[in-house]
Amino acid sequence: VSKMTITSRPLQDHASGGENDINSAMQLTLTAGKVGDLKPTSGSHGTxxxxxxxxxxxxxxxKFLKSDRAETTAVGDVVxxxxxxxxxxxxxxxxxxxxSFAVTAEPDVSDTSRLNRLAGVMGQDFGLNAVPVSAERETEKGYMCLKGFAGLPTFNRATAQMQYLFVNGRPVKDRLLNGAVRGAFQDFLARNRHPAVALFVDLDSSEVDVNVHPAKTEVRFRDPGLIRSMIVGALRTALAEAGHRASTTVADTALRFFSVPSYGLGSRGERPSAPPMLDMTQPREVDGQQGGFAQISGYEAPPHAGEAQISEDQTGQAEMGGSENLTESLVSxxxxxxxxxxxxxxxxxxxxxxxxxxxxxAAHERLVYERMKEDMAAKGVERQILxxxxxxxxxxxxTDRLMARSKELAEIGFVLESFGDGAVLVREIPTLFRSADVKQLVQDLADEIAELGAALAIKEKLEEICSTLACHGSVRAGRRLNSTEMNALLREMETTPHAGQCNHGRPTYVELKLADIEKLFGRR
Structure with a gap:
């Protein structure tokens, strides 16, 4: 469909020198699919x-081509x-x-080199906020491997344009893979937010059919359930290992909102009035309401946590009460x-x-949600007999699909029995779904299993309900906490998975480094 010219010269010929070095490149011309003669030509090394x-x-x-600008954008996306x-x-x-685009070759294909390349394409912010993803599964033909990087949940986007998926080195746009990514981030993002990922799946060519789409951008896996479980498991493991780490760009964005006030003269030359002085002669104790965080969370605060109070010595300088070792240990x-x-x-x-x-x-919402998930894993899903x-x-x-998965479904609270040809009898459902339309729920479950080949979707729905309950059952904004409760909150955040973001992908905390604060005051 075009006039194509391919010119190639091996790297070793570039250094050979000599009389025939200029003719060491070769050129092939194709016109409307017809291959021309291979001819020697001049050219630098490479293709x-x-x-x-x-x-x-x-x-x-x-005539079906779009505007030059749109086609140029499409070409850039491919490159x-x-x-x-x-x-x-x-x-x-x-x-x-x-x-419009240029990246240099990396020295190898290590994780560091791949992350450098991804940062060069997706932006340096992705490189700073990415966690490595890795997994391997055994198949009949050998092994399938997953490598790549995923952005922290707090590094999210309004669209899925920063989700890049590859199968055997080929970029693809696959509903199964996108669904697996969405399922893995179910706990961390609101429905209208999307994670940033770059995932590379390598497997035997017999395990995947790449000829289901003319542009070969869609693929069909022989075992889609295995692929999905590998991606979901690897992403969740990577996010769990990130701990309470949050996006580094959150603090950078926060600093940009600070402005240094001008204390020059007013419009008439007079000096502005100074702000009122704070009375520091009396400590200001903040009392928590009865039944604060420590009681709600079921978490016992560490001994002496937050007992330090502001006191005034005879010289009028505020000091922290308690031993220096206690203060140093808490600050550490x-x-x-x-x-x-x-x-x-x-x-x-x-x-x-x-x-x-x-x-x-936001922080307590994540803590409550993680505790609910732990209870569900330890005690199982509560069932309600209809x-x-x-x-x-x-x-x-x-019906056959559901009954084939009846054991898995029972583990997550659904007890189903075959009821003749083309019907199932629902005897028990998860308690969390007691207000749901049972018929619609089972139909949705059958559709999900047909598409994904697994019952993971219902687990995601259970977790979604837990997320909503956690949101309503956590400490609200406007709730006064005392120092013991605040420190109990901090200590539990440090030991809770994914404590860096709430269930909707928003950060639970922002960290400002002392060096950045000093810059705001001109000390650096």
Whole structure:
């Protein structure tokens, strides 16, 4: 459909020199699919592919092209995806005489080199906020491997445009893979937010069919359930290992909102009035309401946590009460020592090298949710026996799929029995679904199993309900906490998985380094 010229020259010929060095490159021309003769030519080492007069032989197809700008954007997207898949290869894209994209070849295909390449394509912010993802599963033909990087939940986007998926080095857009990514981040993001990931799946060619789409952007796996479980498991493991780490860009964004006030003269030359002095002669004790965080969470605060209070010595200088060792040990905690509560919503804590600001509602929401999941894993899903068993009519194929998974479904609270041809009898459901439409729930479950080949979707729905309950059952903004409760909150955050973000992907805390604070005051 075009006039294509391929010019290639091996790397070793570039250093050979000599009389025939200029002719060491070879050129091949293809015109409308017809291969021309292979000819010697001049050229630098490497391969250059040049395409001209696209669809010159089929003008009808030419009319379906979009604007030059849109097509240039599409070409750029293809080149960027190829660059992500092959970090050991350098790429350069020039349009209308202007270089729009260029990355140099990485020395190897290690995790560091791949992350460098991904940061070069997806942006340096992704590189700073990415966690490595890795997994391996055994198949009949050998092994399937998953490598890549995922952005922290707090590094999320409004669209799924920063989700890049590759199968055997080929960029793909696959519903199964996208669904697996969405399922893995179910606990961490609101429905209208999307994670940033770059995942690379390698497996035997017999395990995947790449010929189900003309552009080969969609694939069909022989065992889609295994692929999905591998991706979901690897992503959740990677996020769990990240602990309470939050996006580094959150603090950077916060610092940009600070402005240094001008204390120059007023419009008439007079000096502005100074702000009122705070009375520091009396300590200001913040009393928590009865039944504060320590009681709600079921967490017992560490001994002496937060007992330090502000006192005034005879010289009028405020000092922290308690032993110096106690203060130093508390400040050495990752989230520091609680110093104050701001607007009955934010906990201010001092760390060894800066300041941590915690959103008490978002943080406690994550803690409650993780505790609910632990209880569910330890005690199993609570079931509710239906007073009148529900008969749900399905087609025979859907019925067979459900009954084949009946054991898995029972583990998550659904007790189903076959009820003749094309129907199932529902005897028990998870208690969390007691208000749901049972028939619609079973139909949705059958559809999910048909698409994904697993009952993971219902687990995600259970977790979604737990997330909602955690949101309503956590400490609200506007709740006054005392120092013991604030420190108990910080200590539990340090030991709870995913404590860096709430269930909707928002950060639970922001950390400002002392060096950045000093810059605000011109000390650096």
């Amino acid at each position: 250059r592919i040049e395409v001209r007069d696209l669809f010159f032989a089929t003008p009808a197809r030419l 960027r995806r190829l660059a992500m898949a092959y970090p050991e290869v350098g790429f350069s894209l020039t349009s209308e005489g202007r270089r 905690y990752p989230l520091g020592l609680a110093r104050a509560q701001l607007h009955e919503t934010y906990v201010l804590a001092q760390t060894g090298d800066g300041l941590v600001i915690v959103d008490q509602h 007073l009148l068993p529900e008969v749900v009519e399905l087609d025979s194929t859907e």
